[in-house]
Amino acid sequence: MQYINYQESWQRGTADFPLEYHHLSPTHPQYIMSLHWHVEFELIRILKGTLHLTIDEEAFDASAGMFIFVPAGVLHEGIPDDCEYDCLVFDMNILMNKNDACCRMIRRITEHEVEPQYIYPESDRELHRIIWGMFDTVASKRDGYQMIVLGSLYQMIGTIFAESHYHPAPELYPRNHRRILQLKQVLEFIENSYKMPLTLEEISHSVNMSPKYFCKFFQEMTHRTPIDYLNYYRIERACYQLLTSEQSITEVAYNSGFNDLSYFIKTFKRYKGTTPKRYLKS
16 A cells, blocks of 8 residues: 655645545546545445445455445545445544544554555444444534534444454555556646646656656556546546536636547547537536
C-alpha cells in the first residue's frame, strides 16, 4: 500500500464536520469512479449490482451488501456494473479527541502501523449493522446525525480491531512503490492541466520519461493509453459540468480541453454511448 502527502483542493463537508456523503446511481455525473486518491479515508457501501474496484493495483469485485474501507492516500478506481453505491469520505482527525486510549488506537491506522482489510462481506454482521446504520443516518441528515456518525465511526474502528480485520503494515515498501508515486504525479498533472491543449511529450515530461517508455509504463499501470485516459478524464469532467452548470455544450467542450466541437461530440459518444445533448435530456 502506498501513501503520499497530496492534498486535494476542496473541503470535505464543513470545517467543523469534515465528512462528505454521495449516493451514486447511473444518472450521477461521476458514476464511474475514475482513478484518483485523496488524503481522507473513504467508506463505500454497495446497494445493488457489482462495483469492480482497483485499490493500489489490487482488483476486487464488491457486490450488493458489501462495504469497502479505502485508506488515506491510496490510488483507487471503480467501474460499476448495474450498480448503485454510496461513498462516505471523512477526515480521521474528526475522531482525535482527548480520549488517549481511542487516539492511540486510531493512530495505529493513520500512522500506518496496521492496515485494515479492504473488503467486508455481508457475513461480517456486526460491521454491516454499524456501516449500514451510519450511511442511513448521514443520508437522512436528521438533527443529531453528526453525533450518531461519530459514534458509528468509533464502533467501526473498535470492531475492526476487536475482530482482527487488519494486518501489520509491511516494514519495507513493495518494489512498485516508485511506479505508483510516478503514476500519482502524472494523474495530478492531468487533473491540473486537462483544460489546456496537451501533447504526449508534455505528459511524459511531467515524470521525466521518454514518450515511448512512458506509453509502456502508463499502459501497464492503468490498462489505457495516456491519450485515451486524457480523453476519458476530459469527458468525465464534461459530464459533471453539463449537469451542474448553466454552460452551453460548446462552452463545456472548450472548458474540458477540446478546441473542436465536432471532435468533442464524437469523443463524448465514444465514451458515453450518446451525444452530449441526449445525455442532458436523459
